[in-house]
Amino acid sequence: MTRIAVTGATGHLGRLVIESLLTKGVAPGDIRAVVRSPERAADLAARGVEVREGDYSRTETLPGALEGVDRLLLVSGSEVGRRVPQHTAVVEAAELAGVQLLAYTSVLRADTNELVLAPDHTATEAVIRAAGIPFTFLRNGPYLENYTGQLGQYLATGRIVGASGDAAVSGATRSDFADAAAAVLAGEGNEGAVYELGGPAFKMSELAAAITEVTGKRVEYVEVPVQQFVEGAKAAGIDPGFAEMLGVLEQCSARGDWRTDSVDLERLLGRPATTLTEAVREAYTALEA
Ligand SMILES: NC(=O)c1ccc[n+]([C@@H]2O[C@H](COP(=O)([O-])OP(=O)(O)OC[C@H]3O[C@@H](n4cnc5c(N)ncnc54)[C@H](OP(=O)(O)O)[C@@H]3O)[C@@H](O)[C@H]2O)c1
Structure with missing residues (x-):
């Protein structure tokens, strides 16, 4: 036991x-x-x-x-x-x-x-x-929920505003990261392993396209300079310190910090990771409920 x-x-x-x-x-x-x-x-x-x-x-x-x-x-x-x-x-x-x-x-x-x-x-x-x-x-890697959690706002404005240079991020659902962790905890032979975990990489313009496809409502990606991104976040009522942090995170995304080409996640899962489209569909269903 x-x-x-x-x-x-x-x-x-x-x-x-x-x-x-x-x-x-x-x-x-x-x-x-x-x-x-x-x-x-x-x-x-x-x-x-x-x-x-x-x-x-x-x-x-x-x-x-x-x-x-x-x-x-x-x-x-x-x-x-x-x-x-x-x-x-x-x-x-x-x-x-x-x-x-x-x-x-x-x-x-x-x-x-x-x-x-x-x-x-x-x-x-x-x-x-x-x-x-x-x-x-x-x-x-980044939780897909970091993005799909903003679906209501994206749909309300028809825009995903970002300053990441539309760089790709290897998002995966929390549920997939959790399944991978459980596979390690309940499995064997993982001692000393360093797993780089992420789903298929996608750009914010691809997120916008997935949202448009799933919801039938047009959403587009709009790239802005980072300072404009931060000011926009503040104007939307986000705490100023947190807005600055979001700006820094956009720059990190632009640099590729949230990207991996590793397939460790699907290896641990024993199946493909949840796709962006599936995650958007799930978030849309929850939003509509
Ligand atoms: N990869 C990503 O995109 C991403 C995004 C956000 C966060 N993260 C990291 O991943 C972690 C898990 O994510 P999540 O979504 O599950 O975050 P979460 O819902 O905020 O959960 C964080 C958990 O850590 C617990 N915790 C915080 N401080 C603690 C303390 N002093 N002692 C004991 N427990 C403490 C919290 O306890 P309570 O339930 O009592 O609050 C909570 O259960 C986060 O804490 C953060 O480090 C990753």
Whole structure:
């Protein structure tokens, strides 16, 4: 019996990983859902998953959270700037708990990527390597939901405004990234593996075309200078600091930071990744519901 823990289990990705483990036939009692707020995981507890409190910042919660765990998925935290000490605390607790496999949700080419979000992942990967626990790095590309989540706005304006030079990004659905993580956690032979994970690359103009095809409503991609992009985001009510960050992320996309030609994702899935068109269709169905 292998006991598998998933951190961030009340988050979007963590929840999907637990669903995928259950679908793969892992017994609920062998799964530990590590969460900040156990009351938000009552549905998982009701299904027999063991819910444990574990807050990356409250290190006293971590030994109990990881006790008896054989395999751990550390879902990278969401508090940018605080993540390295937080992740380090989890790695140290995993070491003490005798975890045999530590999988970590990193970012594409974490060791060389100039992506603004990469340094936290670079540092975390180094901490994990130094700890000596057998690891698997799941270097995730961008979630397709980063784009399809804005479908309502795209349809309302008929435009996708960007400053990425219409560079291609290798987006995949959270659900596919989660299935890949679950395949690693429930599978064998992934120790020491570094997976570059992404779906088929697409440009924003291709996203616009997919939306037009699926919805029958014309949407076009409009390229603007990055400063205009940032000002537009601010004018639309986005927090100024976040708007600046979105501008930086557009520049990262333009540089190709969100692109990979690796087929690691479909290898782990054992099937093709969800296509852009399928993801747009799903988002449109949800929007119309
Ligand atoms: N590849 C991409 O496009 C992309 C996009 C966005 C984010 N990410 C990264 O991927 C991660 C997972 O994505 P997601 O969509 O699942 O994000 P999410 O829904 O925001 O989930 C993040 C999870 O991390 C947990 N968390 C944050 N700080 C924590 C702490 N101090 N202690 C314990 N747990 C903590 C959150 O706990 P609560 O449930 O209690 O809030 C949440 O469950 C993100 O955290 C981020 O690092 C990747």
